[in-house]
Amino acid sequence: MDYTMREWVHMARIHGSIAAAAIAAQAAESGVSAQSIRTTMQHHLYCMQEAVQNGLDEQARSVTGLTGGQAALMMKYYRRGSSLCGTLLGKAEVYALATAECNACMGKIVAAPTAGACGILPGAIIAMMEEKGVTEEQAVDALFVAAAVGQSIATQASISGAEGGCQAECGSAAAMAAAALTHLQGGNAQQCADAAAFAIMNLLGLVCDPVGGLVEVPCVYRNVGSSGVAFSAADMVLSGICCPIDPDEVIQAMKEVGDALPASLRETGEGGCAACGSICARLRL
Amino acid sequence: MDLFDLIGPVMIGPSSSHTAGAARIGLTARMLLGEEMIRAEIGLHGSFAKTYRGHGTDRALVGGLMGMNVDDVRLRESLALAQQAGISVNFYQINIRGAHPNTVRLTVTGKSGRMLVIEAASVGGGNIEVHKIDGLGVNFTGKENTMIIRHTDVTGAIASITGTLASKNVNIANVQGYRRQQGGDAMIVMELDGVPDAETLKTIESLPGVQGSTFLARRSDV
Numbered sequence: 001m002d003y004t005m006r007e008w009v010h011m012a013r014i015h016g017s018i019a020a021a022a023i024a025a026q027a028a029e030s031g032v033s034a035q036s037i038r039t040t041m042q043h044h045l046y047c048m049q050e051a052v053q054n055g056l057d058e059q060a061r062s063v064t065g066l067t068g069g070q071a072a073l074m075m076k077y078y079r080r081g082s083s084l085c086g087t088l089l090g091k092a093e094v095y096a097l098a099t100a101e102c103n104a105c106m107g108k109i110v111a112a113p114t115a116g117a118c119g120i121l122p123g124a125i126i127a128m129m130e131e132k133g134v135t136e137e138q139a140v141d142a143l144f145v146a147a148a149v150g151q152s153i154a155t156q157a158s159i160s161g162a163e164g165g166c167q168a169e170c171g172s173a174a175a176m177a178a179a180a181l182t183h184l185q186g187g188n189a190q191q192c193a194d195a196a197a198f199a200i201m202n203l204l205g206l207v208c209d210p211v212g213g214l215v216e217v218p219c220v221y222r223n224v225g226s227s228g229v230a231f232s233a234a235d236m237v238l239s240g241i242c243c244p245i246d247p248d249e250v251i252q253a254m255k256e257v258g259d260a261l262p263a264s265l266r267e268t269g270e271g272g273c274a275a276c277g278s279i280c281a282r283l284r285l
Numbered sequence: 286m287d288l289f290d291l292i293g294p295v296m297i298g299p300s301s302s303h304t305a306g307a308a309r310i311g312l313t314a315r316m317l318l319g320e321e322m323i324r325a326e327i328g329l330h331g332s333f334a335k336t337y338r339g340h341g342t343d344r345a346l347v348g349g350l351m352g353m354n355v356d357d358v359r360l361r362e363s364l365a366l367a368q369q370a371g372i373s374v375n376f377y378q379i380n381i382r383g384a385h386p387n388t389v390r391l392t393v394t395g396k397s398g399r400m401l402v403i404e405a406a407s408v409g410g411g412n413i414e415v416h417k418i419d420g421l422g423v424n425f426t427g428k429e430n431t432m433i434i435r436h437t438d439v440t441g442a443i444a445s446i447t448g449t450l451a452s453k454n455v456n457i458a459n460v461q462g463y464r465r466q467q468g469g470d471a472m473i474v475m476e477l478d479g480v481p482d483a484e485t486l487k488t489i490e491s492l493p494g495v496q497g498s499t500f501l502a503r504r505s506d507v
Contacts, residue, residue, distance in 0.1 A: 022288055026286070029286055030287065041292065044289075047295050063341060064339050102298065103299045104298060106297055108298075108356055109295075110294075110295050111301055112291070112292050115299060115301045146292065147289075147292045150291030151291055154291065159410075162409070214299070214336060215300050215340070216299070269336075
């Protein structure tokens with residue numbers, strides 16, 4: 001198996017869904033039972049829920065003091081009913097920020113697919129559980145759909161900011177979340193693939209420019225914005241729009257764009273936001 | 286393929302390469318030392334040297350050296366815990382020519398006085414590569430069951446070690462041998478399909494020329 005989106009869609013026809021195909025592939029490669037693979041993913045889901053709660057701590061601060069406590073602020077705003085994005089996406093964004101801040105403050109998180117982009121997928125899934133009545137079992141299935149998409153991107157492009165820029169981290173996470181959301185809303189395998197492609201299309205070219213080389217600014221904020229991209233991508237396909245470009249080609253385009261990015265915009269902390277004087281002064285860089 | 290490389294690892298943030306990988310290097314060094322450490326001299330190269338404070342690389346390395354895994358919440362407090370335990374820790378900057386940007390050289394001393402020097406790199410996603418042990422160039426990741434055996438370069442040393450494993454039905458996936466000079470200190474690094482039992486490890490340690498061995502079990506998150 002070469003893990004293209006096309007192949008996952010094909011496997012989904014045989015196994016019933018991308019989630020089932022992903023579990024079968026993992027079982028075949030690792031020799032671990034499907035049940036035990038599901039249990040591991042369920043444990044990962046619990047860790048994601050814990051990370052959200054820990055990240056909502058008002059007092060939390062990162063080692064540098066640049067981030068922490070902002071998710072708590074956004075949660076208060078959300079609870080007042082002020083969120084312009086509404087109850088579902090509004091909550092997904094708060095949870096994405098909470099997870100990303102938990103990470104920045106040396107809390108325990110689940111890389112999805114990386115630590116820097118760890119908020120987007122759990123934010124979307126846990127908001128769906130709380131706001132749309134998604135069950136734990138459905139959430140676990142959705143995480144497998146996301147993992148399959150991630151595997152496809154990792155195989156054909158990259159999930160590392162140092163190699164492909166932030167499109168490879170937050171872009172991949174948004175694609176994984178878009179496919180997971182589409183699956184949760186009853187979309188078929190091709191629609192999951194199309195949603196992933198739409199998400200990547202919207203974040204193509206996003207640079208990796210961490211201030212001071214640290215996973216804080218702009219990373220934690222990009223987890224919020226990328227959540228919005230994931231929901232928009234899912235909404236497009238669920239409304240009946242088909243992605244006009246083959247999803248695997250979109251992933252390959254992401255690889256080409258990543259290769260074309262200058263080194264200063266690939267996690268070296270030299271260009272983009274990382275070169276902005278106002279924040280460097282705060283960090284005394 | 287491993288889907289838990291995409292959703293996972295479960296780890297202490299903020300960076301898989303600068304935090305989780307660093308903790309894993311520390312833990313690997315702790316296992317190779319084979320005893321509690323009382324002193325660590327930590328040389329940071331490249332990106333590790335530039336960003337170690339903000340990424341908690343220092344805490345992750347020390348936590349790993351104290352036996353903590355990548356998802357252990359105590360990593361955050363490891364520097365204070367080391368101080369309380371009377372462990373002396375010192376960080377310095379080094380430049381290792383041609384090394385991966387996230388490379389560290391650890392010189393650790395155990396409570397029996399045993400010393401170990403290890404050079405390793407965190408190569409992304411929490412994965413590591415060990416490049417040097419006590420001056421000998423090696424190359425392993427610790428992702429699979431790995432056995433590291435320090436021995437004297439005598440004729441038949443490798444044969445007797447691999448023969449012992451074969452007699453216990455433990456299959457060797459690959460084996461690498463390293464030596465400083467003919468008849469000098471040498472090292473064998475083997476990746477194994479199975480897990481040798483305690484008796485097998487003891488038998489290997491008692492073979493002529495064998496100075497010591499360490500078994501690193503396959504990472505549970507893979």
